[in-house]
Amino acid sequence: QLLTSTSGRPGQPIMSGSLLEQLRSSVELLERYEGGIVSALDAKPRTVKQRVWQQHNVRNLADAMRETATAALAIYQDGDGAFLAEKQSMEADGSMMGAFYSKLKATQEYHAKFPQLNAEAAQLAQKEAALLALLAEPKEGVRFTGEEVYGKYLDLTSFHARFLNLRCFYDPNDTSRGAPDYGDYLDVFWKFDQVDEKDKKAEYRSYVRDLHQYLCDFFDRTQPLVDLESLLAQAMEDFNAMWERGNMPGWYRDENDAHGANGTQPRELDLSSYHSAGELMALGMDRLKEALQAKGLKCGGTLPQRAERLFSTKGKSWEEIPAKIKAKRANGARGALLAGQTNGGSKDREMGHGLTSSSSADGKAAEAGAPYIFSGDMRKTLACMEYRIKILVRGPLADPFENTLRHLERKLTQTVEEKEAEMLNEEDGFYGNENDALDENEDDEMDAAIYNPKNLPLGWDGKPIPYWLYKLHGLGQTFTCEICGNFTYQGRRQFDRHFREQRHAYGMKCLGIPNTKHFHDITRIADAQALHRKLQAAVSAETWNQDKGEEYEDSQGNVLNKKTYTDLARMGML
Numbered sequence: 331q332l333l334t335s336t337s338g339r340p341g342q343p344i345m346s347g348s349l350l351e352q353l354r355s356s357v358e359l360l361e362r363y364e365g366g367i368v369s370a371l372d373a374k375p376r377t378v379k380q381r382v383w384q385q386h387n388v389r390n391l392a393d394a395m396r397e398t399a400t401a402a403l404a405i406y407q408d409g410d411g412a413f414l415a416e417k418q419s420m421e422a423d424g425s426m427m428g429a430f431y432s433k434l435k436a437t438q439e440y441h442a443k444f445p446q447l448n449a450e451a452a453q454l455a456q457k458e459a460a461l462l463a464l465l466a467e468p469k470e471g472v473r474f475t476g477e478e479v480y481g482k483y484l485d486l487t488s489f490h491a492r493f494l495n496l497r498c499f500y501d502p503n504d505t506s507r508g509a510p511d512y513g514d515y516l517d518v519f520w521k522f523d524q525v526d527e528k529d530k531k532a533e534y535r536s537y538v539r540d541l542h543q544y545l546c547d548f549f550d551r552t553q554p555l556v557d558l559e560s561l562l563a564q565a566m567e568d569f570n571a572m573w574e575r576g577n578m579p580g581w582y583r584d585e586n587d588a589h590g591a592n593g594t595q596p597r598e599l600d601l602s603s604y605h606s607a608g609e610l611m612a613l614g615m616d617r618l619k620e621a622l623q624a625k626g627l628k629c630g631g632t633l634p635q636r637a638e639r640l641f642s643t644k645g646k647s648w649e650e651i652p653a654k655i656k657a658k659r660a661n662g663a664r665g666a667l668l669a670g671q672t673n674g675g676s677k678d679r680e681m682g683h684g685l686t687s688s689s690s691a692d693g694k695a696a697e698a699g700a701p702y703i704f705s706g707d708m709r710k711t712l713a714c715m716e717y718r719i720k721i722l723v724r725g726p727l728a729d730p731f732e733n734t735l736r737h738l739e740r741k742l743t744q745t746v747e748e749k750e751a752e753m754l755n756e757e758d759g760f761y762g763n764e765n766d767a768l769d770e771n772e773d774d775e776m777d778a779a780i781y782n783p784k785n786l787p788l789g790w791d792g793k794p795i796p797y798w799l800y801k802l803h804g805l806g807q808t809f810t811c812e813i814c815g816n817f818t819y820q821g822r823r824q825f826d827r828h829f830r831e832q833r834h835a836y837g838m839k840c841l842g843i844p845n846t847k848h849f850h851d852i853t854r855i856a857d858a859q860a861l862h863r864k865l866q867a868a869v870s871a872e873t874w875n876q877d878k879g880e881e882y883e884d885s886q887g888n889v890l891n892k893k894t895y896t897d898l899a900r901m902g903m904l
Contacts, residue, residue: 349405349413356402370529379480382552386472389554436780440682472551479756481552483734484727489544490515492537498529513738516731520714520723525577535712545722558726566719569714581713586641598624610637628657787820811853813837 331593370388375381477485490512500509509517518524522538549558565580572578599621604610611616611633618636622629626648627639643651723731741749787805788796800806809825810818814833819825828834829850838845841855843862852858882895884904898904 347414353405353413356398356405357397360395360402363391363398367391367395370466378482382474382480385554388650474551476753478548481548481730481735482756484548485732486516486519486541486544486734487520488538488664489513489541490758492540493519496534496537498525498531498534512734516735516738520720522720525580538712538715538719542642542719545719545727549726552730553726556726561726562718562721565718566714569717573710578713578717580716581709599640601641604641604644607634607637608639610641623657625656626657627651798826809853811837812855813853813858824867 367388370384370391373380373384405413433813443532455858473483474480477483477487493515494509519541526536549556569578574582599613599617601610613621615633615636618633618640619629622636622640625640625643627643629636631639639655644654673764741894744752780788780793782794784794784797786797786800803821803823805821807822808820809822810816810819811825811828811834814828814837817828817833819828835845838849838858841858843849843858848865849858849861852861876892878891878893880892882890882892884890884895884898890898895904
């Protein structure tokens with residue numbers, strides 16, 4: 331008997347008065363869930379939609395199986411001793427079977443008193459199928475946009491619009507280059523190291539947070555059986571190591587270095603080895619400027635002024651340095667830092683704006699212990715999201731990203747009709763190789779025995795040709811050629827054609843006979859050799875011979891051929 335909860339939630343046994351019955355029902359449910367998972371995995375998905383729904387069905391069954399196993403484990407552990415007390419009560423009379431038969435008798439009397447309950451037993455099988463079907467349905471939150479095509483492509487059009495509104499990426503006042511289109515955006519949207527940290531304001535942080543959330547959600551919707559965090563575990567270790575070393579691309583070593591002239595970290599200069607400003611002048615203006623920026627001082631002026639200004643800070647703390655030589659931005663940053671240390675870190679809260687308090691999703695992730703949320707260090711949290719986006723695009727989501735690029739290039743060359751036709755076919759498009767859906771039927775046809783009782787020759791498709799075509803070409807006649815090694819040809823047409831083919835020409839060459847039209851229809855070696863000798867004799871008879879054809883005349887007027895005339899002349903008989 332399959333028992334469902336009175337609350338309507340599948341996967342939980344009804345709260346019966348007997349813990350033993352609850353345990354039995356839980357174990358039975360586990361077996362049914364396991365059978366449902368096996369049945370779901372046995373089905374071979376043929377489309378992208380079927381593949382995604384199959385994985386979601388398996389995850390739903392696995393989640394229900396986990397909840398049921400947790401309930402069964404709680405009964406086995408028997409924290410309150412109720413399960414042990416129930417077993418002891420069944421043995422109160424000293425006989426386990428006696429307690430069983432007494433309960434069986436009470437059950438029979440109950441059903442005899444309420445016979446209408448027996449009719450409900452016929453509906454139990456339907457309840458079993460309904461329960462598995464309910465668990466097999468994808469969750470309501472699993473939805474795909476039309477552009478995503480059930481996880482085949484990424485849909486970043488909304489982020490492209492936000493990208494164009496961020497000055498750190500695109501300046502509309504810059505007329506030297508136009509606005510990047512969607513294809514250009516796909517090439518650079520994950521390259522955050524090109525943005526200086528001082529430009530990463532609230533709008534930028536919100537953009538990165540939402541983009542990271544979308545990519546993680548996209549992976550969860552397309553790969554529900556894969557744990558994303560386990561895939562990114564090594565990437566998180568690499569990120570923490572780079573962050574500790576201070577060589578994270580696009581980020582300064584600490585927040586106080588964000589006033590550098592460019593995206594690179596200014597290098598400080600150890601003044602303990604310098605004894606005068608003149609020695610510092612040998613370093614040059616660029617190196618002195620970098621050292622002044624690293625200390626948060628004004629970096630303008632001539633070479634001597636920079637050297638004097640830098641040397642005047644030797645051995646002094648930040649508070650002892652005169653305010654007139656401090657850079658205004660650096661002075662404000664240091665003041666904000668001191669204020670943040672005093673009032674509980676207001677600067678950290680400012681940097682965290684848009685990452686925790688304004689985002690309920692990330693707030694929940696932080697409460698759940700998400701590895702990319704670093705409490706109290708929002709700079710690291712934002713840098714981690716940037717790094718994870720880059721890893722996602724290069725790793726787990728590399729295939730959908732490449733498919734999106736190819737799909738966008740293909741759309742540029744398509745007509746409106748072709749785009750509409752492709753849109754209709756994409757949803758039910760074949761998963762993997764598009765020819766896989768036809769392979770099964772083709773394999774069945776190839777493996778099936780061919781019915782060919784008349785032994786007809788096979789056509790180009792591997793099937794026997796029609797019988798009328800067989801009779802039309804005279805394929806019922808067979809011809810054997812001894813010159814070709816007793817090879818058999820079917821039909822007069824094939825037989826006539828073989829005299830011009832390589833096999834017959836090679837056989838004639840081995841016999842020392844030219845393959846001319848005189849030997850057409852000659853298939854026996856003896857006939858070919860006899861004809862060749864006859865042709866040679868006829869040719870030699872018709873050939874002009876100088877000894878017999880050239881004529882001479884003697885003094886008496888007798889006409890003789892050259893041979894006779896030469897012989898008589900030698901004997902002196904002319």
